[in-house]
Amino acid sequence: MWFVFAVGSSVFAALTSILAKIGIDGVNSNLATAVRTTVVLVMAWGMVFLTGTQGGVTQIGRRSWLFLILSGLATGASWLCYYKALQLGPASKVVPIDKLSVVITLVLAAVLLHEQVTPKSALGCVLIGAGTLLMVL
Numbered sequence: 001m002w003f004v005f006a007v008g009s010s011v012f013a014a015l016t017s018i019l020a021k022i023g024i025d026g027v028n029s030n031l032a033t034a035v036r037t038t039v040v041l042v043m044a045w046g047m048v049f050l051t052g053t054q055g056g057v058t059q060i061g062r063r064s065w066l067f068l069i070l071s072g073l074a075t076g077a078s079w080l081c082y083y084k085a086l087q088l089g090p091a092s093k094v095v096p097i098d099k100l101s102v103v104i105t106l107v108l109a110a111v112l113l114h115e116q117v118t119p120k121s122a123l124g125c126v127l128i129g130a131g132t133l134l135m136v137l
Contacts, residue, residue, distance in 0.1 A: 014095075020083065021091040029083040037079065096135040103128055 024032045048054050060068070085094045103125045109115040 017086070017091050017095050021086050024083060024087050029087045030080060032087075033076075033079050033083045036083075037076070093136050096132045100129065100132055 020032070020036070082094070082098060085098075106117065106121060106125050110117045
């Protein structure tokens with residue numbers, strides 16, 4: 001089931017890029033990010049209440065709060081950079097660079113989470129990096 005959600009994430013991420021590039025025309029990138037974030041916030045809390053899981057907030061531990069907050073800050077920084085890049089550059093070049101996050105994630109997962117890097121995943125990262133360079137240069 002995770003694969004279905006991962007594919008959905010990929011499709012919606014692609015739509016996000018195209019819709020954002022169209023919508024950001026003539027709009028300050030920080031303002032556009034704030035509008036997008038507000039929509040995401042309402043949608044996320046809507047899903048929490050729709051599924052009846054709002055009671056779980058009190059069960060979140062300190063460590064989880066810390067890392068969820070840090071993750072939120074990283075997301076915010078990512079979105080601010082992404083929208084500014086989309087405003088200044090072509091989506092066909094911004095998006096591949098953004099997807100280098102796959103390579104960075106693999107490295108961070110190996111270093112910080114001690115996840116195994118297989119020869120296949122290492123090769124995939126090299127190919128993603130090479131593909132990004134081909135698309136951008």
